[in-house]
Amino acid sequence: MYSNLLKQLGIELSPELLELAFTHRSFAYETGISTTNERLEFLGDSVLGLIVTEELYVKYPDLDESRLSPLRSGIVNMRALADIARTLELGKYIRLGKGEEVTNGRDKNSLLADALEALIGAIYLECGFEKSTTVVRQLIKETLDSAMSKGAGLDGKTALQELLAAQGKGSPEYQVSETGPDHDKSFTAVALVAGAAIAEGSGKSKREAEQSAARTALEILSLLEP
Structure with a gap:
């Protein structure tokens, strides 16, 4: 089920961890299971933030904090993350409750962004920080280039x-x-x-x-x- 995704990312992850990364709380609530992707999302958010911050720090040594901060926001904001998730077709993997399903939850920016962060958390747990950095850098490359061209490095x-x-x-x-x-x-x-x-x-x-x-x-x- 996840073979195409893993091929795109160039990694191997256990199906159990991937399933957890894509388990939305609406699915857990309706099915009575006790685990959701929220803990992985919490972890992935921190991993993503550190990798993006380091990438900007190294790549743009002439930018001060006042320009680096909004540039980072231009990359890790919900809409940008959701767009990256769409390129990976993450929507089709998310396990949703019926309520979210009928309201087009698979294409909601918030759910897609959360799923991407949870996926990054899963990659970090199984593959470590070095591999996570390689994957995240590849995922954000176009977003970073676009953000710079649109002036996202400015306030x-x-x-x-x-x-x-x-x-x-x-x-x-x-x-x-x-x-x-x-x-x-x-x-x-x-x-x-x-x-x-x-x-x-x-x-x-x-x-x-x-x-x-x-x-x-x-x-x-x-x-x-x-």
Whole structure:
């Protein structure tokens, strides 16, 4: 069942650990099993963060923390991780409860991002940090290149503020909404310019969502400049 995925990643993992990595809590609740992918997700999130941080630190020695931090956020935010998960077709492996299944859970950004983090946690447990680093570097390569080309190495909110000031359009505003339980919230931010919605961003914190929305708005408005 997992042979194509493992071939893509260039690794071997036990079917039992992979099954755990793809077990969403909705499936566990409906079937009465006691284990979910949440512990692996917790581990994978930390492993991913360290690998990405080290990669940025080494690859961009001239960038200071104020630019490295938003660049990291441009790579490990929910939407970016979900897009990587889609390239691996992780959605088809996730074990979901019926409620999530009928609401298109297999293509939800939050579930896909969580599944990818859980997978990285599983890789770390069975293959170690060195192999995990090799796999993660390959997975994030296109996302990193794209983030740099779109200016994700800049503080999006500051850059958008400066662009609007130069255009005489005042200051941007942000409308933020949140979904999910307290321990697993997802945030969506809409960037408004002169009261008009320009772009939307998502993340696992209010700041991350606002930065994502600001960077997208910046990209859109930059294209409209004469």
